Amino acid sequence: MNGASRDALAAARERLDALTDNTSVDAAKLADELAAVTALLDREVSLRRVLTDPAQSGDAKAALVGQVFGGQVGGETVDLVTGMARARWSRSRDLVDAIEQLADIADLIAAERDGTLDDAEDEIFRFSRIVASSTELRAALSAKIGTPAHRNAQRELLARLLGGRARPVTERLVARLVAQPRGRSLESGLEALSRLAADRRNRSVAVVTSAVPLSDGQRERLGAALTRLYGRQVHLNLDVDPSVLGGIMVRIGDEVINGTVGDRLEEVERRMAG
Structure with missing residues (x-):
């Protein structure tokens, strides 16, 4: 997401966090209801266009959310979606993507709680x-x-x-x-x-691919090194692939740290061919 949509999503996530700070709110139920809203708006293109139309007033869009979803989902869900409808979105589809993301986060909050x-x-x-x-x-x-x-x-x-x-x-x-x-x-x-x-959990995920499983000591040393490098906790997802031949390959988002033997052999071959 870019521009207005990114800001609107950030605000919606803050509202979700504030709402679910209250442990009396059923986060799993909230996730199911947000997913149902996602499915409806994904099907109903005209509805999501109206809800993201900057020419429509915030009050008009809030009233429409109440008409469509009131009685179908809980008050917390209606309040979240109403706040999102009042915000500005760069594209109408961004609203649906954002509600879907909130549904997933609500489920993860439920997992965090238990x-x-x-x-x-x-x-x-x-x-x-x-x-x-x-x-x-x-x-x-x-x-x-x-x-x-x-x-x-x-x-x-x-x-x-x-x-x-x-x-x-x-x-x-x-x-x-x-x-x-x-x-x-x-x-x-x-x-x-x-x-x-x-x-x-306020941490990054590193997908670590190695030819053989890493030992506990290797995992700890690698995790500590990546934490120092990125300045935040890094969770390791470990994958074994014999084709890497040796060493490890670490991917964090779009960044790849490649220290595999296979990669080194390819570099040697490139230099020889040159």
Whole structure:
């Protein structure tokens, strides 16, 4: 997001944090309701255009939110969406993206409350590795055939993969992503969830790929080094790939620190060819 949309999202996230500071607010229920709002606005293009139309007054847009969603979702959800409708957005679709992000954050807040946020973050990453390694699984979960039978098949597949093996919040987040990809690939959606989980703990995520599993001591030393380098806590998601031959490759966002033997061999080959 850029410009006005980025500012509007930041303000909405602050309101969500303030709301969920009250432990009497059911964060998981809030997440489900925000997801339902996302699904409706994703379908109803004209509605989201009206709600982001700068020519419409804030009061008019707030009244429309009340008419559409009042009685369908809780008061906290209506208040959040009303505040977002009053804000300025660079694109109408940014409003829907922002509400979807708030739904995911609300679920992560629920996990934080019950002490399972770390587990959920690790489970999302491990599931993303499974998806990346299986073309058939990725195709089955990403297919856009919208028949009830197909949707049921996807739900059953996810239940076999995650049921009883992952925290409930992980199941909810992944199931929602599969059911409502909204134009994203499954891999990019899982990566976005991982970033949100890390952000919730005010830390960065480093995807570390090595030829063999790192020892506890190696993980601790690498984590400490990256924390010093970036000036904030860095969570390590570990992946093993024998093709790197040796050394490690670290990716934090768009930045890659490559110290693998394979990379060094490619550099030697480039120099020899030159």
